[in-house]
Amino acid sequence: MDQQATDILVASQAALRQASALMVQYSFSIVGAILLLIVGWIAAMLLQRWSFEGLSRIRGFDETLARFFSGAVRYIVLILVLVMVLGQFGVQTASILAALGAAGLAVGLALQGTLQNIAAGIMLLVLRPFRVGEYIETSAVTGTVVEIGLFATELKTSDGLYRLAPNSTLWNVPITNYSRFPTRRHELSVTVPKGESLKETQDMLLDIARSDSRVLLDPAPTTFIDTVTNDSATLTLRYWARSENFFVTTRAVTKSLKLAFDERDAQISEQPAQ
Template identity: 85%
Template sequence: MEQQATDIIVASQAALRQASALAVQYSFSVIGALILLIIGWLAAAFLQRWAFQGLSRIRGFDATLAGFFAGAIRYVVLILVMVMVLGQFGVQTASILAALGAAGLAIGLALQGTLQNIAAGIMLLVLRPFRVGEYIETSAVSGTIIEIGLFATELKTRDGLYRLAPNSTLWNVPITNHSRFPTRRHELSVTVPKGESIAETQDMLLQIARGDSRVLLDPAPATFVDTASADSATVKLRYWAQSSNWFATTRDMTKALKLAFDERAAKVKAEETSTPTP
């Protein structure tokens, strides 16, 4: 009995010494881990602010893109800090990095469409084929840009509807930007029947164009005969206007052209009526 009691006491003392050694060892690891976490957290926040401010100083660099890259830098630093913290407790960091790589690959495959939209959003924000407030048109969508995000782009259609387009659908197709350049050209076509003067029609078209202050004088409006046949000829008026009021100008010019033709037809009819029959 005495021998058993002695063995128990000896084992207890050995376990206590081992526990004390482990406590001392892991206390330093815990303190080191806490220090790493604090320093890493502060460093990640500092690098995020530094990256955002630096990217924001670049002329034309989008704020959304700057925030995305700054946030990505912060999370990369935090992941590295967590790996270093686990290394303080004897965890094999190589296996952690391999697991993170495998998890990243699995997440990338699962979110392939989402990552496609993010990549397309980054390219749209960098290359800027359109900006907020511009009117664009593709084979699938058209409207005025409200906001360009990393995943999707918000638009407002001409009839006031809200439309959300995934960025991948805007990046992989040709885009027509109606607002990028300050001026736009427009053409009006008029059919001149046989017997009517082409020169008078051209003069009338030029007078209509010059009578609208929104029609630019440089380049100057011009008329030309586009097609001709034995029975008629097609005369076109080509003019330029500001992109901001191009649509309203084209509508008003079309209306003015119709009114001018009606007035000329009424004048011709009145002259025929007043002419005495021989």
């Protein structure tokens, strides 16, 4: 009985010594891990701020894109710090990195459509085929750009409706930007019957265009004979206007032409805007 008690006492003392050794060993690891977490957290925040400020100084670099890349830098640093902390406790970091890679691949496959929108959003923000406030048209959507995000682009249609377009639908498709260039050209055609003076009609067309202050004088309005038949000739008026005044100007000039030809045997046709 005494021998059994002695064995238990010896085993308890050995266990206590081993526990004390482990506590001493892991106490340093715990302190080191805490310090590493604190330093890593501060470093991640500083690197995020510095990268955002640096990218923001680049002329034309979009703020949304700068926030995305700076946030990515922060999370990459935090992941590396976490792996280093686990290494403090003897965990095999190689297996952790392999698991993270496999998890990232699985998430990428599951979010394939979302990642396509993110990639398209980055390309749209970098190449800038359109900006906020510009009126665009594609085979899928038409409207004024309200906001360009990493996942989708918000637009407002001409009749005041809200439209959300995934970025993947705006990338790799032809885009017509009606607001990118400061000026646009417009054409109106007039059919003049046989016997009418083409010279007088041309002068009238030019006077009507020049009388509207929104019609640009450089390049100057021009007229030319487009087609000729046995019974009539078609005259075309070509003029330029600023993009922001384009639709108002074309409607006003068309109305003026209609009023001027109300008492004449002439037909007015509007050509597609170019």
